[in-house]
Amino acid sequence: MTTPSTPPTPQAPYQQAAPQQAYHQPQGFYTSPIPVRPATLGDAIASEWTKIRSVRSTMWTLGVMTALLLVIGVLTAVAVSASDSNMNGTPVLSLGFFGVLLGTICVITLGVMTIASEYGTGMIRTTLTACPSRGRVLGAKALVFFLLTFVLTTVMTTLVALIQSSMLDADSPSGAEWLRATVGVSLYVATLGLLALAVGALIRHSAGAITIMIGVVLLPLVLALFMFASSLEGLRDALLEYSVPNQLSVFYDNSVSTSGPSGWEPLWIIIGVTAVALGGAYLSMNRRDV
């Protein structure tokens, strides 16, 4: 504990021990002229920020997500206005849903890559040698990734919603609706990405973790579509209501059913699941050999 911070003290015991040592002895014990201070979470966050911005996968996934949100958002608005159909009470903000749903795939990919690419390349050994605290590495990664995706998704969903509402002549949504369709959706998507990051840390393999996460997003919906038997009706409804696409549409007041989660509930659900997964990822990182 005191070894690095107090340069003169560690020298003494070594000089005393010197005569017992059989081979070539130096004058003392090296201490760096630059004082050593304990590393903090802030250092780890700075490092993770450098890492995430210096690889191409970040640019690609976030670039594709931005493009998807923008292009699909504008195209749906153009299509709706061209078809001249009135909105039938469908909230105008819900047009952003399709872009966000596709964008989640990019966020999931980035979330997995943030940690699994380190395992794939062996970089994790360098990282954990430079920062032996697994919790700090995982925390910094999660924080940097979450903030990056949250900020970007919020900016993009807001931009797309503004474009759509200006292009279409519909009832102007309330402030609460605006908040859920932008900040709410972005929090949900970024937390889903965090879940992907936790799965990436557990699986340690990019392709495997991405496949699992895409399964988590799409499989409940697909399974529900094939459950025709009436005895499975309860399960089918649950799968439908709690599937990620439906939870996402809840933020737009556009859910397929009325009984499932509503309002901000999907966010609490995904936060709970992600917290459990991150806890598991931390335990696994701490326990497993790298």
Place this chain on the structure above:
Amino acid sequence: MIEAVGLTKRYGAKTAVYNLSFQVRPGAVTGFLGPNGSGKSTTMRMILGLDRPTSGRVTIGGHDFRSLPNAPRQVGALLDAKAVHGGRSARNHLLSLAQLAGIPEARVDEVLGVVGLQDVARKRSKGFSLGMGQRLGIAAALLGDPQVLLFDEPVNGLDPEGILWVRNLMRMLASEGRTVFVSSHLMSEMALTADHLIVIGRGQLMADMSVKDFISANSADFARVRVPDETPEQREKLTTTLTEAGGQVMPEPDGALRVTGLALPRISDLAHESDVRLWELSPHQASLEEAYMRMTQGAVDYRSTADQRAHLQQQQPYAGYGQQPGYAPPPQQPVPDVPQQGWYAPPPPGQNPYAAAPAPTAPAQAPTPAPDAPAPAPTAPAATPADLTKRDTSEDPR
């Protein structure tokens, strides 16, 4: 100071490291030797907290690696040159590691200069050669100006200039009072670099001693005795005398005698008493390589055998390799013959006085002293035709 106590690591049924205890002291380069798969890397990873020991513990300066407050400032490690994200530039890679320990950005450019990568600092490390990757790994290890340095096979893939540089770097780091722990399978390299050796085989400690002790403990020193070449009967006489005095005498291929079990003055006295002239009486120490092979021969897991190519050839009775029973892999030899210090290897012409000396066995034709005569002879004619052809070719275009 690295201290391991009863370190054991099992992967399932396989025990990679068993009950390993050693100390690595500051101020010296400690070499860590062992055959492939003997547990060197596993031990290194346990020191760095990457693998958890099944039992036992290893500390750095009295602390568990994982509890160090700022690991890169205290321990620098090169584990694996390829443990980088290939899509990131060398500079960004080092920058992220520097930030992790609160090291200022200017230090990154400094270490890039130290390892000579400043020109490719902004290139993605995917395109780096193995040697460049090693340099990048060494830069990462030096980043925090740490007291303890661990290098796993640092000279792999380096060019001769790089090997020399690493060798001097290790020695310099140790002379500053740092703890330097280097694993390698290059014995010749360790002989030049290390002060102290820790040798493991099959995950267990085989030796923990200074290089000098290691060599003398594991191989017999010997004296090389040479009598004038034109007097083989003197050689016989000396062999008999030395054997009677209790020495073991083995003839060497070039006519010298290899004597063990007798001190040099004693050999000289015996030769003098039996009236034998000596051309050479020199002490020799077996190389580290030979000592190492002698020690680890029982602990080699992966042993190569001769490639018989039996399944490549068509079934031909009594044809091809089948005729030579000697082609089969030889039974385990006690010590592989390692060429050492020009003992077996044919010396290059004109450079080795010993090689020049036997040449004029009937030295009547050579008027000049033997070592000088052959040396200028081959070079001079070689130079002249070369010059002539050069002149010819240069004149042709005119």
